[in-house]
Amino acid sequence: MGTSALALSGAAGGNLITGELSRLLTTAALGGVTFDIIDSREAAGRRVQRFLFPERPVEDQKFQDFGTTDQPIRITGYLAGDDYVLRAQRMRKVFLKAGSQTLVHPWWGRLRVRLIEPGEIQFSATRIRIAQFQVVLVRDPGPSGSKGLFAEITDTLTNLLEEADALVDEATLAVQAVLAPLAIPLALSSMVGSLLSQASGIWDSLTATAPQPLQSGIASAQVTLAAGVSAPVTNADTAYADSVTAALAGVPAAVVDAITDPSTSVIAPAQQVEGETTETVDAQTVANILLSGAVQIGAVADSLSSVTSVPGEALALGVVARGLIVSQLLGAWGSLTFASGADAVAARERFIAAIDALLVDLENAASSGVGVSLSGLWVAVQAARTALIADCSSQVGRLPVVVSVPLKTTVSAWTLAYAVAGDDVTQVQGVFDDLVTRNGISHPALVGPGDIEVLEQTS
Known part of the structure; x- marks a missing residue:
């Protein structure tokens, strides 16, 4: 996700520092x-009516001025x-x-x-x-109207992805605003370099033990982030800001792109195969990495703000870095699978906590005296939060319910699975696997006594 850094129009010539x-x-x-x-x-001008009279010289023409007019853009x-x-x-x-x-x-x-x-x-x-x-x-100078938070949301997942993309857009604009000076101060470029360097170290640490396909997928983005971005002598365009945004967004985006579906391919590169098993990257692993990265990079920005002479800019760029991670986190949401509504709600709460922490950082950055507006970013984060809640709510209604079954004696997990599945024997295996995993049962033949959580299946 993000905007293109390509120059799609020709350079202007002649003046304004030779078109820079x-x-x-x-x-x-x-x-x-x-x-x-x-x-x-x-086009802009005035609404003027010209009057000419028959058999009278042109000097006798009259004009009636009806005021200003704005033509279409x-x-x-x-x-x-x-x-x-x-x-x-x-x-x-x-x-x-x-x-x-x-x-x-x-x-x-x-x-x-x-x-x-x-x-x-x-x-x-x-x-x-x-x-x-x-x-x-x-x-149109008139006031805009509001249709409410959930108006006209028909496809909740698509809406969530669109809000995540909007968050990237606002983050891009925020970086361009922070890094807009024609001459980048040394303190600002030094702070940017420190943020990129420490972010690179964080991602290296978080992905050191990740599956091989993920490590391969993010290698190029890690190299870019580790190399940093050199501040230009004259900051004549948005190239510097866009390069910083791309460096911050590259690894989180590559982490999400590395999510694999083990059912879609039976062939993998040799380095991704252990024994007879092909390594895969599940969405939950990706979500855990991104959640940890958001927390740690937010802490880095806070630390930098206390040692730099541009604390507001440090906090603002920290918010952007965290916002870019959250945008990719929302992209990973669509790849998560949930066994029950309770599992979906639990995952949602982790994501919401990350978004709320981002909002706190955003408020701190706005109150730190940074000379750019972060209102657009705040609106985008709030909209993404609402879209996540909406999509989770739509999923919860379609997922099975987790129920607590009190057991007075020890029974076999298979017996309990058949009792829960009822007449539909095709659901027995799924119920059995879930209750063993959900309750951490080490011996399926010895379940209970006590309360056991099981997945209630619907026919």
């Missing part, structure tokens, strides 16, 4: 979806990256949304706008990983 500043103005966002802008046109942009289809789906929803929306324009700033014509999204076989779109907007 113009390349800074390439990132925009509409309705929370960031994109690379290549063309923007707008016509934008052409690109959605580029591995997630370009998902981002195009989000942009399509922006086009369909009623009312005014926020446009972050690289030249005009933050505007409230309305769509007045259907937007067009174009895919092409000659442009893989890029979707082009055109949209026509008008400025």
Whole structure:
């Protein structure tokens, strides 16, 4: 997930430091979806009516001024990256949304706008990983409306992935704002280098004992993070900020990409095979790594803020690093499987705790005096939190219930499994495996006495 760092438009020439500043103005966002802008046109003026009279000289013409007028803003942009289809789906929803929306324009700033014509999204076989779109907007100073948190959410998992992608967008904008000075101060570049270096050490430690497919999948991202990002002499565009964002996001994204499904392939590289067993990476392992990484990198940012002369920026970048991890964590949620509703709720609570910790860090960063707005990031995190709760709630209703069975004497686990499964013998094996694992039973023939948790199956 994330925006493209490619320059999709030609360099401006002549002035503004020979066009260097113009390349800074390439990132925009509409309705929370960031994109690379290549063309923007707008006309503005006054509504003037000209009157000419028959058989009278042109000097006798009259004018009536009806005030100012804003003509439509016509934008052409690109959605580029591995997630370009998902981002195009989000942009399509922006086009369909009623009312005014926020446009972050690289030249005009933050505007409230309305769509007045259907937007067009174009895919092409000659442009893989890029979707082009055109949209026509008008400025709208009126207040925006709110439809509530759960309005029009039909596919909870897709909505969750879209909110996770929106979180990446806001994190990208936040890094660009923090690292915007034309001349990066030494203290700021030093702090960024320390954050990347310590983050690299954390991921190395967390993945040292991970399955081989995961270690292979993240190797390239680890090299990039360990190498760090050198601050340019003149910070004339967003390349430095985008490189920092990519370095922070690379390992978490690669960790999620390493999730494997053992049923989809029977062939693996030799280094991924132990004996006759192919190593796989399950979503729970990935979630545990990301949860630990979020906590430790958040602690690194707190430590850096106490020793650097730019504490606000350190906390802000720490929030971004943690936010990028959380966005990938939400991506891993869709790969998790739950045996019961209680298991889903327990996993949700771990994820919610990570999001709430991110919100605390965000509030601390905002109150530290950092000179950039983090409101967009806060809104994105809250929306992701809501989407996670919604998707978990939809799953809980479809999952079996865990019940507690009091046993007065010792019985066989098989006897208990048959009793719980009832007439459906196809469920016996699943019930047996779950109760042995769930209760930590060392000898299936000796279960009880006491309360035993079992999975209640529905026919």
